[in-house]
Amino acid sequence: MSGADSPKGGTIPATRETxxxxxxxxxxxAEPLSHIKLFALVLLLLPxxxxxxxxxxxIVNGVTDSIGGTVPKLFDFDLTWPDFLGGGVILDLTGFEVSAFGLLAGLAxxxxxxxxxxxxxxxxxxxxxxxxxERILVGLRRQLFDIIQRLRPEAPMKSKAMEVGNMLRFEVGPISPFAGxxxxxxxxxxxxxxxxxLLIFTQNATLGGCAIGILALNYVLLGIQRRDNATKLQIYQREAVALGKRVMAGIDRLPLVHGFATSPWERAxxxxxxxxxxxxxLDLKRQNFTDRVLNLLMSDVPTLVFYFVGGWLALTGAINIGQLVAVVAAYGQIPEPLKELIxxxxxxxxxxxRYDFARYYLETQEVWPKGSQDDTGWEDLPFDGGLKIADLGVVDPAGSLLLDGVSLEVPAGTAVALKGPDAGGKxxxxxxxxxxxxxxxxSVRIGGHDLSSVPESVIGRHVAYAGGDPIVLNASLRDNMLCALERRPGRPAPGATEPEPAGLDDAARLDRAILAALGLAGLGxxxxxxxxxxxxxxxxxxALAERIVTARAAVTDAISRRQQDTGRVxxxxxxxxxxxxxxxxxxxxLFAAPLNDTRGAASLLSDPGLMPELERLGVADDLTTLGLSALRTLAELAGGQDAIADIDTKGLLRAEEMTAARTLLAHAGTGVGLAPDERALLLRVxxxxxxxxxxxxxxxxDWQxxxxxxxxxxxHLxxxxxxxxARYQPDSYCRALTVRDNLLFGRIAxxxxxxxxxVDxxxxxxxxxxxxxxxVERLSLDVALGEGGxxxxxxxxxxxxxxxxxxAEPDLLIIDDALAPLAPSEQSRLIETxxxxxxxxxxxxxxxxxxxLELFAQVIVLAHGQVERIEGAAELSANGI
Structure with a gap:
């Protein structure tokens, strides 16, 4: 899992997969037996x-002989060796006599x-x-995905994963039709x-020689084509990959591009x-066009040669008409398999x-060795959580020395702190x-086992690292927590190595464990x-909805008492x-909220279904006037209608409504009537x-x-x-409101x-x-945390x-920079808990x-990449720390 020992601060990369x-x-x-089975089918086809x-x-000779008076025979067939091979009969069938029509029908x-x-x-x-x-492609894609899973932390994770991911999805696709x-x-x-x-040779050696000569010429031309195509395709593929990498690099630096306005340089x-x-x-397309013309000549010109030479041989009596037909028909079969060969x-x-590019990624040095994630045979490995480091050296990618011969020991079951300057090595x-x-x-030994030789699966079960680069999945809070437990298909319980049955009791127990961990981490x-x-x-x-309605009275009573005691609403x-x-x-x-509608209650005021009611009650025009007054006030606060998008409208206007609002303010009050969409905008405001x-x-x-x-x-609506x-009723649960609003049955001041x-x-x-x-806490587990949290x-x-x-309940927990954003006092309280x-x-x-520091059995101070001192509990107490 790590490199082998090397000179201080250096590493030897893991053996590459060849x-x-x-x-x-x-x-x-990949599939030798499948290829052999295909060979058998192909050989079965040839006879x-x-x-x-x-x-x-x-057919031709039989019909011709029948016209000449010979009694036709069906299945009268003989197969002989060519004269230049010494002649001789391979197969001789005498057949049986039939009529001319019977011969024609039987052979057809x-x-x-x-x-x-x-x-x-x-x-x-x-x-x-x-x-x-497809089987070979699936296997190759599995290998590529395995590379993503085994990327080392030193690898440029995002770009490397995107490159291998694109290779997995698109680049290796053309290998599938070729693999079969x-x-x-x-x-x-x-x-x-x-x-x-062979059939042409059995009919005439001269025509057979022509066939072999043409095939030899085709082979030479194919070799030229192959070299040109390979060269041009490699150039195109290399440049296309370079383009993809440059685009991904531009995506990675997008915040800098926006911050320093360097988009023209990026585009260039x-x-x-x-x-x-x-x-x-274009060069590749030109080569393809040249290849098509060449292939056409290779298939059409030889056909003309055979017609000419075969016709001349028939005229001289060297072959009969049936043989000529057979030769022409046989050569007519050659262009198609020749085209398939091309x-x-x-x-x-x-x-x-494509395989060369895939092999580049499959043999990359930026991955853990193959098999480092396989836990077979390691399930019952004893693990006590102790840590022993000897002569540890680390060099960062820039060549700077981070650790220089660090040796320390953390006894099992103890709490140890690492202190010192940020760049000191802790x-x-x-x-x-x-x-x-x-x-x-x-050497790094955890739980008595060398970190470089124990599979990742073992370390992952017993060691947990809380670093300073939080990873928040675009998933629910529950799924964000469960990713620490999903080591095998199924969801194991905390501390278990095998998945538990997915019953309701197990799900509830798992949720309780997740909520307990969240509370312990200060997220209650x-x-x-x-x-x-x-x-x-x-x-x-x-049942839960009914219970919330029942608890509503207790919640509102508690808030009322607090309001009376403090005098604050x-x-x-x-x-x-x-x-x-x-x-x-x-x-x-409305005294209600719309269900299954993200637009909110304000959108209903401009709905054509409600407009007649508002007009009948005489409030439609007054609402329009109020909306126009609100827009004019916003324009005054902004310093003009054109700057209305530059201020916080506090939800009165949405981004897509800004242009329409400026246009409306430009002519409102000039006597020009409002268009239907402008009136709808004012009603929403x-x-x-x-x-x-x-x-x-x-x-x-008066408005109230x-x-x-x-x-x-x-x-009545x-x-x-x-x-x-969904109407607000004091004795029922309103599904359009949040749980908080249902408990309060009101709005916070x-x-x-x-x-x-x-109130919370x-x-x-x-x-x-x-x-x-x-x-109520369990409801939070289904809340999506969004992209990046x-x-x-x-x-x-x-x-x-x-x-x-x-x-995950690890035997060894390492808390690094995860708590860095917290205030020092909060960090201390959380670490103590x-x-x-x-x-x-x-x-x-x-x-x-x-x-x-008195919470720790010992404090290890590192500076300049080395251990400066180690203070035990007794020394800490003596120093009054």
Missing amino acids: LPRDVLTYLWR FNYASLELPRL ALLFALQLIQQHITRLIEMAKARLG MAFAQPLKSAGLIGSAT AVDGRLAVVSEAS EWDEKRVVAQV HAVARVCGRAISLYSG DLVVRLGLERRLDPEASP LIEPFRFAAFNRFMTLAENI AGRYCEPRHRFGLIDE QRALGTRAQLA KEVSGTPL ADRAGAAAT DLVRECLKQDGFIAQ LPLSAAERGKLTLARCLV VLARREGRTTLVVLDSAEP
Whole structure:
């Protein structure tokens, strides 16, 4: 897994996996038995092909002899050696007498039967080739994916994985159709050509010599084609790969491009590559066109030669008409297999080029050795979590010395801290032990076993590394945690090496373990928050929905008591007869939220299905006026309508509405009437308005009463244009609201500082007292964290990395930079909690500030890549630390 020992600070890369240089050798070794089976089918085809070539001569001669008075015989057939080979009979059938029509019909039927047999055998050959090609391609793709899985941490992970991934998906595809035909196709084509040539020789040696001469000329021309095609295809492939790498490099540096406005330079660099690739592509197309013309001449010109020479021989009496027909028919069979040979060679060149690129990745030095992830025979390996390092040396890719002969020992079951300057070597020691650095010299023994000789699967079960580069999957919180446990197909329980049955009890137990790890890593508040922000389907979880409604009274009572004690308004409850200042105007009018509609309640005000009702109640024009007033206020705050997109509109306008809003403001108030889409925009703006949030002074007491009156008139609506409405009712669960809003049955006072945190604390306490906070926390596990965990803060992403390590319950836990985004005091509290929970297990912590050192059995200080000193617990106490 690491390099072997070498001079201090250096490493020797692992042995490369060697593959045959020639694609044909690789294909034969991959499936030798399948190729042999194809050979048998091809050899079975050849006798039937030869017989079908011989029949035209028998038909013509038989009919001619019948006209001349000879009694025709069916199946009167003889096969002889050519005169230049000494003559002699190979096969002689006397047949039986029939009429002229019977002879013609019998031979024609036999020819048809032979064609059917050939078609069936050909179909078997083609299907066998297809299956063989797919099997070989699947095997090659598995090897390529194995490379991605075994990339060393020193490799440029993202670009290397993308390159190998593209190779896996696209580049090796042309190998599949060639793999099945690699050996069977040339044997089949050569056999068919040989059959036709043999029949020509049996008819006339001169024509046979012409056939061999033409085939020899074709072979020479094919060799020229092959060399040219291979050269041009390699150039094109090389330039295309270089273009792909340059594009990926541009993607990696995209933040710098935007930050320093260097896009013209990037475009120019890629344009240069595009020009090179385009020229290489045109050169390849020119070569292909030349090849097609040459192939056409090789197939058509010889046919004319055979007609001319064969006709002359027939006129001189050297051959009869039947033999001439047989020779012409036989040579007519040669161009097709010859064309197949040409296509085979073209595909071989393509496959060889693609295989060469695949072999480059398969033999890369930037991967762990093959078999390093295989745990067969290692399942019962004893592991105590101890760590012993001897003469450890590490050099970074730039050649700088990170560690120089470091030796230290961490006894099993103890907590040890690594301190010192950032560049002193403490991080390098942690990364080597956590396999974030794989190339080193010296010896690292974990659990009594050499890190370089124990499979990754063993280390992964017993060692967990919390580094400073958090990886957050674009998946649910549960899946982000489970990736630490999915070592085999199925989901094993924490600490188990085999998957447990996927029953409900096991799923619940696994969720409890995940929530415990998240809480231990300091993410308890995040878990509760995510659970409260979930929207629950009451039909899918009726018991939980009912329990939330039951707990609503306790939550609102607790908040009311806190409001009375402090005199601060925390929430404003939903009451049908009262206007809620913290709801939007659309929500106040409808007193409901749309289901299965991400546009929100404001979009319904402009819906054609609701517009007639609003006009009948006389509020449509007033809402339009209010929306226009809000837009004008935004324009004043921005300093003009053209700058309206430069300010925070606090949700009144969406990005796609900015252009329409500027156009509307340009002519509004000039007497020009509003278009339907402009009126709809103003209705949406009015519907999104909330006085405490926007503070434009547009909602007064009169407007509140009008909204309540409209609410009463629209209370009968159950849907708008097919969009169902979920109404706010105090005795039922509203599926359009979050769990938090259902518990509060109101809105948090957004204009009160700290109100949201206080309310969440009260809700959490009520849920604990009621005994179902675990159910709410479990809802958080299904929340998607998004690409890269964008909804999470840097501190939360670091804690998630630690939680993922904790749920695996490792014998050795290494905490490196995962907690770096946290404040020193929070780091100290979290480390103390983790160490208390892991008492009796080995924990290695890299310290960046003055954490409580008395928590550790020893503190190892590194500087300048070497161990400066090691202080034990007694020394720490003596120093008053």
